[in-house]
Amino acid sequence: MKMSQFLATSALVLLIACNEEEPGPVVMTLGSGPSAIDIAANQLKGLSIQADGLSTALAFRMNSDHAQAFSELTRDNIGSLISIAICGEVVSEPMVMEQISGGSALITGYSVSELEVFLKKLDGSEPC
Secondary structure, three states: OOOOOOOOEOOEEEEEOOOOOOOOOEEEEEOOHHHOEEEEHHHEEEEEEEEOOOOEEEEEEEOHHHHHHHHHHHHHOOOOEEEEEEOOEEEEOOEOOOOOOOOEEEEEOOOHHHHHHHHHHHHOOOOO
């Protein structure tokens, strides 16, 4: 899968929230309105930090249903902005440059220590 750079707008929202005590909490919302895609903590897989010496990223995968919906959402919103928030805090505002398929995505532009905080919030090991 080829990761695209994105920038952001309020037309399309990617929201990553904290893991909560309720069963199946929504930790990520992709899009807004009727086309929004809600993803629960147990539907996010492969949360990891990737570093190659030049850049760092928080990587994650979605299940097949969410991957398909995300692919369609990005296909239909090329040129639109996306907000990415973790625990209600916007951490990035990228623009969809091309369709993103395969169900994997990256959050970039942060140090390893900052990404570790994001990862702990997403996996529930650190509260919001």
